[in-house]
Amino acid sequence: TNNPPPPPTPMRNAVRRVKIYAPLVLLLVIVIAVVQLVRPLPAPKLKLTAKATYTFPGGAPNLPWPTEGQASMAAAGLGTIGSSGEQKPVPIASVTKSMTAYIIMRDHPFKKGEKGAMIDVDKTAETEGQKDKSDNESTLNTVREGEKISEYDAIAALMIPSANNIARLLARWDSGSQEAFVKKMNDTAKELGMTNTTYTDPSGLDATTVSTAEDQVKLGLKIVEIPALVDITRMPAWTDQTGKVWQNWNRLVPFNDSLGIKTGTTTKAGGNLLFAAQKKVGDTNQLLVGAVLGQHKPPIIDTVIAQSRSLLIATQKEVQGAPVVKKGQVVGYVDDGLGGHTPVVATADVQAVGWSSLTVDIKLGDGGTAIPESAKAGTQVGVLTVGDGASQVKVPVALQRALETPGFGSKLTRIG
Incomplete structure (x- = not known):
């Protein structure tokens, strides 16, 4: 029992350090994993994949303007x-x-x-x-x-x-x-x-x-x-x-x-x-x-x-509708914030309203309702809007397939 400790060697020093720090590293990994798994998920967002604008073909309207005034x-x-x-x-x-x-x-x-x-x-x-x-x-x-x-x-x-x-x-x-x-x-x-x-x-x-x-x-x-x-x-x-x-x-x-x-x-x-x-x-x-x-x-x-x-x-003759999206067409996706993309489709035909040469905006939004973290295929999750103000046309969009909550791997490896 009174024998002196063996003389230090590089190998003995390395083993000793592993014994000291390995439990700490393991504990840190466990803490990080728990934090990753329990922290709130990012709010799902809609992303537009359809064209963001539509331009009516032709030149500017030729209206019968008065010759005076x-x-x-x-x-x-x-x-x-x-x-x-x-x-x-x-x-x-x-x-x-x-x-x-x-x-x-x-x-x-x-x-x-x-x-x-x-x-x-x-x-x-x-x-x-x-x-x-x-x-x-x-x-x-x-x-x-x-x-x-x-x-x-x-x-x-x-x-x-x-x-x-x-x-x-x-x-x-x-x-x-x-x-x-x-x-x-x-x-x-x-x-x-x-x-x-x-x-x-x-x-x-x-x-x-x-x-x-x-x-x-x-x-x-x-x-x-x-x-x-x-x-x-x-x-x-x-x-x-x-x-x-x-x-x-x-x-x-x-x-x-x-x-x-x-x-x-x-x-x-x-x-x-x-x-x-x-x-x-x-x-x-x-x-x-x-x-x-x-x-x-x-x-x-x-x-x-x-x-x-x-x-x-x-x-009145110049102002017309033009089809821009067909029913069932994929117009965007739900981004779960962790790399998951679930396509959304228009639930009806969509037309733009305007006149020749006019460009109108096409937007995809949640319609003021929070997008769920999971939902069945066909669930309405937003609105596709063509145009602005009183002339805008709105059509709901729905999930093309089931929206699923991000899995264990996605939660564990997310950054940010």
Whole structure:
């Protein structure tokens, strides 16, 4: 027992180190393996394998643009189809009331079928209502001081017979004064990117209220997002609170799926029209917005309506659907984050909506629902979207085969 230890040698030193460190290494390996196995799995994500865009064949649409003034056409969610004429600020007359109506409906909304707030008719509104005789203004001459008019009827008076006195009444009701409301009009124009627009009154009677066709289309694209407002502008006629019937100056309605929006005519401004329409393409309802300004060939109201009708009908013909994905086609996969890819397929045929030369985006997303870690084949796990905004087409995508939770080996060897 008192024998000295054997002398150290390289071999004995190596064995001794193994005996000391091997248990530590083994323990470390076990700890790492446990951590790898129990830590949360990465959230599965959808990856697109189909083409990310689709371009309609052919050149830009050749629309029947007016030979004078300026015009513009656009589709909600798809962009501008085209424009004509120099886009310089010009008087827009009663087209101005489109902004007045938009602000009122934005800040005091009511739903289709409702009447909205009740507005007190003041002495000014009654007095100005008689300017149809003295100054040849468009007015609602049936309102009387002390009565009330519903917000719905006020907007209808604004947009159908183009009542200047009601435009001013709404401005005072909303903002306390016409000046304060005009500031709100210009602030809103700036927010909408209407960089060539200046409002100086809520009715458009002032020739200093100016805009461009492209700017008015920007406003029109916001107006068609308000169903209760479109429900008014698309009416061929409106009956006021006294039973008097007023015809819509915009004689595009109710033809060609027209939705209104607003005419504006004065000697200086000529004939002007901001208009909208719809077209059914597949299962989608496409919204089209156009503006024609500065038509001076008499009678100016007939000229601008005729020019707008030609432009509208031609645009409706141009907007078509094109098949981009077939039902059952693999459009992407679920990435489990650990190297596993499970294909997903479209559950129905998918078509893009647009016109020749237009490029639309194709996107694959989860549709706001978390993708499961495992699921049966055929389970819907996301949405394929073609286009944007009101013009987009959406189709669910489903698993082509079962989605399985990552296995032991995948969990153990994952990095990151």
